[in-house]
Structures are given as structure tokens and as C-alpha cells.
Amino acid sequence: xxxxxxxxxxxxxxxxxxxxxxxxxxxxxxxxxxxxxxxxxxxxxxxxxxxxxxxxxxxxxxxxxxxxxxxxxxxxxxxxxxxxxxxxxxxxxxxxxxxxxxxxxxxxxxxxxxxxxxxxxxxxxxxxxxxxxxxxxxxxxxxxxxxxxxxxxxxxxxxxxxxxxxxxxxxxxxxxxxxxxxxxxxxxxxxxxxxxxxxxxxxxxxxxxxxxxxxxxxxxxxxxxxxxxxxxxxxxxxxxxxxxxxxxxxxxxxxxxxxxxxxxxxxxxxxxxxxxxxxxxxxxxxxxxxxxxxxxxxxxxxxxxxxxxxxxxxxxxxx
Numbered sequence: 001x002x003x004x005x006x007x008x009x010x011x012x013x014x015x016x017x018x019x020x021x022x023x024x025x026x027x028x029x030x031x032x033x034x035x036x037x038x039x040x041x042x043x044x045x046x047x048x049x050x051x052x053x054x055x056x057x058x059x060x061x062x063x064x065x066x067x068x069x070x071x072x073x074x075x076x077x078x079x080x081x082x083x084x085x086x087x088x089x090x091x092x093x094x095x096x097x098x099x100x101x102x103x104x105x106x107x108x109x110x111x112x113x114x115x116x117x118x119x120x121x122x123x124x125x126x127x128x129x130x131x132x133x134x135x136x137x138x139x140x141x142x143x144x145x146x147x148x149x150x151x152x153x154x155x156x157x158x159x160x161x162x163x164x165x166x167x168x169x170x171x172x173x174x175x176x177x178x179x180x181x182x183x184x185x186x187x188x189x190x191x192x193x194x195x196x197x198x199x200x201x202x203x204x205x206x207x208x209x210x211x212x213x214x215x216x217x218x219x220x221x222x223x224x225x226x227x228x229x230x231x232x233x234x235x236x237x238x239x240x241x242x243x244x245x246x247x248x249x250x251x252x253x254x255x256x257x258x259x260x261x262x263x264x265x266x267x268x269x270x271x272x273x274x275x276x277x278x279x280x281x282x283x284x285x286x287x288x289x290x291x292x293x294x295x296x297x298x299x300x301x302x303x304x305x306x307x308x309x310x311x312x313x314x315x316x317x318x319x
Contacts, residue, residue: 028264028297031214031226039104041170043085049072052070058290066092067092081109081110083108095130096148098127100127102157106120118160120172130148155175163319178207212229224248227243241261246270253271254272
């Protein structure tokens with residue numbers, strides 16, 4: 001337990017204070033959670049759609065990340081060429097809880113009879129709380145005695161999304177703002193009250209660039225195959241690359257696997273309960289030393305569509 005506690009403190013500090021940290025949550029079933037990272041996806045399912053995803057990461061490790069995501073989107077406009085969406089994400093990591101509520105808007109143009117190009121905007125708020133009393137601090141008088149309480153900041157992002165019935169491509173930046181979690185005034189107050197600060201502690205949000213792509217192959221009338229990828233780039237951090245392969249069997253069952261470069265291998269299963277409901281489950285096995293002190297990561301996902309167009313029901317797009 002002591003080793004676990006020390007490790008999670010190191011991960012928390014790296015995630016909150018290091019300028020080299022990747023700060024956005026990660027998902028194994030990213031191919032079904034596109035709207036959270038790319039607002040251009042809003043309305044593209046041609047239905048009023050709801051998504052719920054829960055992820056618990058590094059199970060068995062004290063203070064490990066837990067993420068809850070809710071999304072909703074629908075096409076709007078007389079030509080269904082616009083989309084509106086809502087995304088809510090709650091991310092817990094050790095003493096830190098970060099929540100954001102974002103509205104997504106997309107505008108779509110038809111580039112051909114089968115292809116669409118969507119431009120999306122994302123705007124909302126982000127709320128950060130860090131309770132350092134949850135950590136065992138051995139040196140009194142440092143920055144860890146000063147909690148972050150309801151740190152509110154704006155979020156503005158954008159994305160483009162291109163899709164046909166067979167494939168999709170997307171590029172996005174969910175948040176262009178780089179608000180500091182500790183500003184110069186906060187640091188001055190800590191110093192004036194007798195606190196000590198050493199090293200770089202002015203943590204700020206970093207720009208996250210997301211590239212997504214996928215293609216659906218019809219192997220036969222009862223079997224589809226979809227390779228997909230997600231690439232995330234953050235300034236000062238290694239490039240994160242996810243590649244996955246999913247099979248859709250009889251328009252009902254989904255089986256897949258994925259690999260997160262130098263991080264994890266994953267298994268995924270899904271079930272299309274009816275024309276409206278899809279249930280998915282994902283499991284990560286860490287390929288790093290984290291697997292020694294944890295029991296992997298788990299995801300449970302639910303997608304629910306209402307007011308589907310008839311053609312949407314007859315030919316599920318598989319993304």
C-alpha cells in the first residue's frame with residue numbers, strides 16, 4: 001500500500017504541475033466517443049443521440065483516474081445541415097477533480113452525393129478542485145498546503161470532420177485557451193504567508209491536437225471490419241497513438257482490439273441491443289510497470305439513439 005501511495009502521488013503531481021503532462025482523459029472506445037474531442041461530429045448520426053461512458057483506470061491503485069462522460073447531440077435546421085451537442089466530463093485523479101460542460105455546434109456542407117464536411121465549434125466552462133489534504137505532505141509550508149477551490153476557466157475549441165458511409169477523418173483542438181491553474185498573484189500570496197516554492201509550479205492547460213480516422217470494409221453481408229486510429233499531440237509530451245480493429249457481426253455484435261503505443265493493449269466487445277441501443281465494454285492491459293501495481297483499466301459505454309431516420313436504421317454506419 002505504501003508503494004502504491006507513493007506512486008499515485010508521483011502521477012498526480014506529474015499530471016497537475018508538470019508542464020510536460022498530458023491533461024485530457026483518454027478512452028479505449030474513442031471511436032464511439034468522438035464528439036468529446038471533435039465538435040464537428042455533432043449531428044452526424046442523423047438522430048437525437050445520447051452517450052454515457054464510465055472509465056476506471058489502473059484499478060487497485062489508490063487515487064487512480066476515474067472518468068464519467070455524458071454527451072448528447074442532434075441535427076438541426078430545415079436541411080439537417082447543422083448540429084447541436086452537449087458534452088459533460090468529470091475527471092478524478094488523486095486529490096484533483098476536473099469537470100467541464102461544453103456546448104458543441106457544427107455546420108455541414110455536402111461535398112458530393114455521399115460525402116460531408118463539417119466545421120465545429122466548442123465552448124463551455126471548466127472547473128478544477130484540488131484538495132491536497134488527501135495527500136500525505138511531509139514538508140510543511142510549501143505550495144501543497146494551498147488547495148485549488150473552484151478554479152473556473154473558459155473552454156473554446158474547434159474541429160473539422162469529414163465522413164462518408166464508409167470512412168471518416170477528423171482534426172480538432174478541444175480547447176485553445178491555456179489558462180494557468182496557479183497565477184502570479186497566488187504564488188505571491190503563498191510566499192507572503194511564509195510558504196516556500198521551488199521549481200516550476202505554474203501549471204497551465206496545454207493545447208491538445210486530435211486526429212481521428214476510420215474505414216469500414218464490407219467483408220461479406222454479415223461481417224464488417226473497421227480499422228481506426230486516434231493520434232493525440234500535446235506540446236512537451238510524447239505523441240500518443242491508438243490503433244484499433246473492430247468487427248461487426250450480423251449488425252449485432254462487435255469484437256475488437258486496440259493498441260496504445262508504449263502504454264496498453266485493449267479488448268472491446270459490444271452489443272446492438274436493438275435499433276436504438278448499443279452497449280460497449282473495454283479492458284486495458286498496461287504494457288508498462290503500472291500493471292505490476294494495478295489490475296488494468298475498464299470502460300462501460302451506452303449509446304442511445306431516438307428519432308432515427310429509416311435509412312439510418314437499415315444501414316448502421318458503424319461509427
